Amino acid sequence: MRLSQYFLPVLKETPKEAQIASHRLMLRAGMIQQSSAGIYSWLPLGKRVLDKIAAIVREEQDRAGALEILMPTLQPAEIWQESGRYDDYGAEMLRIQDRHKRDMLYGPTNEEQVTDIFRSHVRSYKALPLNLFHIQWKFRDEVRPRFGIMRGREFLMKDAYSFDLDGEGARIAYNKMFVSYLKTFARMGLTAIPMEADTGPIGGDMSHEFIILAETGESGVYFHKDWLKTDLLADINYDADLQPFVDRFTSIYARADEKHDPTNCPVANDDLMTMRGIEIGHIFYFGTKYSAAMGATVSGPDGKNLPVHMGSYGIGVSRLVGGIIEASHDDKGIIWPDSVAPFGVAVVNLKPGDAICDATCQSLYDSLAAAGHDPLLDDRDDRPGAKLAAMDLIGIPWQIVVGPRGMENGVVEVKRRKSGETREVSAELALTMVGLKL
Numbered sequence: 001m002r003l004s005q006y007f008l009p010v011l012k013e014t015p016k017e018a019q020i021a022s023h024r025l026m027l028r029a030g031m032i033q034q035s036s037a038g039i040y041s042w043l044p045l046g047k048r049v050l051d052k053i054a055a056i057v058r059e060e061q062d063r064a065g066a067l068e069i070l071m072p073t074l075q076p077a078e079i080w081q082e083s084g085r086y087d088d089y090g091a092e093m094l095r096i097q098d099r100h101k102r103d104m105l106y107g108p109t110n111e112e113q114v115t116d117i118f119r120s121h122v123r124s125y126k127a128l129p130l131n132l133f134h135i136q137w138k139f140r141d142e143v144r145p146r147f148g149i150m151r152g153r154e155f156l157m158k159d160a161y162s163f164d165l166d167g168e169g170a171r172i173a174y175n176k177m178f179v180s181y182l183k184t185f186a187r188m189g190l191t192a193i194p195m196e197a198d199t200g201p202i203g204g205d206m207s208h209e210f211i212i213l214a215e216t217g218e219s220g221v222y223f224h225k226d227w228l229k230t231d232l233l234a235d236i237n238y239d240a241d242l243q244p245f246v247d248r249f250t251s252i253y254a255r256a257d258e259k260h261d262p263t264n265c266p267v268a269n270d271d272l273m274t275m276r277g278i279e280i281g282h283i284f285y286f287g288t289k290y291s292a293a294m295g296a297t298v299s300g301p302d303g304k305n306l307p308v309h310m311g312s313y314g315i316g317v318s319r320l321v322g323g324i325i326e327a328s329h330d331d332k333g334i335i336w337p338d339s340v341a342p343f344g345v346a347v348v349n350l351k352p353g354d355a356i357c358d359a360t361c362q363s364l365y366d367s368l369a370a371a372g373h374d375p376l377l378d379d380r381d382d383r384p385g386a387k388l389a390a391m392d393l394i395g396i397p398w399q400i401v402v403g404p405r406g407m408e409n410g411v412v413e414v415k416r417r418k419s420g421e422t423r424e425v426s427a428e429l430a431l432t433m434v435g436l437k438l
């Protein structure tokens with residue numbers, strides 16, 4: 001992508017309305033624009049990051065055996081009346097009437113919708129286990145939308161729904177999602193701690209929130225200090241029994257709760273960490289709550305009809321954009337992990353119009369593009385300082401800076417955004433440094 005032909009409306013001033021770093025930086029880097037309270041447009045740079053995050057989530061859901069579908073944003077009120085949640089959900093639900101005066105709603109979640117799909121088609125336990133997911137916009141009329149896309153009213157969620165014959169099967173499905181979440185977040189450079197949590201309006205018997213630690217987080221979290229020492233990632237095979245692996249994580253005390261109850265805490269005060277965190281995922285096992293209410297039954301091996309056991313598994317895809325920035329930024333701007341960076345490499349031409357600079361930049365750009373590295377070429381006519389500051393602000397992980405002085409000695413400058421390290425090397429070596437196999 002040539003920056004001269006791109007739409008990157010960066011802001012020089014710090015927007016006053018933004019209270020936390022990720023919101024400030026997303027506005028300054030031209031990633032989003034507010035449309036109304038808690039509702040945002042995604043501009044080209046923001047959209048690229050959102051898509052990269054969604055792609056990682058999708059890949060890891062696939063690996064864990066979940067099947068992708070796409071359910072609508074608008075749902076009929078009837079299925080929510082069947083489950084009993086139409087009235088319970090209250091003012092958070094955006095209710096709409098169509099021209100025929102039919103009651104509809106903009107989905108805050110999809111348990112009812114997916115249960116309706118299931119009961120229309122599945123009759124026998126032989127079709128189980130089944131896990132269906134989608135990545136779709138949700139609407140919740142939050143009392144206090146804030147922190148930009150972090151607590152929006154409209155937001156992008158991955159939600160998966162598992163169907164099993166019994167509690168034991170459901171436990172296996174839950175464990176698969178549990179493990180896939182750890183993998184998903186690790187691929188984005190995040191350490192997410194699974195914490196026992198309340199089930200809220202989704203309901204159910206068992207639930208874990210996946211939380212990344214951040215001072216600006218909205219959740220109060222309590223955990224044993226040993227958590228900070230755990231080796232979080234192990235290579236895991238989904239065919240194996242995942243229970244011992246999951247037990248290893250859940251055996252160390254960690255709880256997401258607004259109020260800590262010291263009388264009920266198994267951890268001694270000296271070992272307890274009290275912090276704040278951002279909830280980026282939440283998984284639930286709720287048994288037959290929806291299947292029993294909505295008649296989603298299958299015939300078991302003995303021919304008896306039984307309601308299926310279900311779980312639901314959410315990831316805040318749009319919230320993750322903010323969460324990753326909270327976890328990875330400095331006073332100059334965003335520091336994207338390579339896996340979700342909007343562009344993997346920026347080639348910065350400090351003197352567009354200079355024949356040697358132009359030719360070197362073009363050749364670097366072509367090689368990077370041919371190798372699939374998502375390069376961004378800053379070919380704008382602007383002050384060198386402003387151009388370098390913009391690349392740091394938008395957080396490009398590798399930057400290759402080409403200027404007339406370096407060119408006299410046949411070198412370009414390679415900069416790693418994360419460490420700030422720079423090296424003067426030949427254009428060829430620069431390509432190897434950013435990961436090109438020459």
Ligand code: 5CA
Binds near residue numbers: 110111152154155314
């Ligand atoms: N049906 C279940 C699981 S699929 C569910 O809705 N769970 S949830 O309510 O916990 O939401 C799942 C994830 O969506 C949360 O972990 C959070 O990361 C994200 N999320 C929830 N509310 C918002 C919001 N207002 N803005 C941005 N992200 C949100």
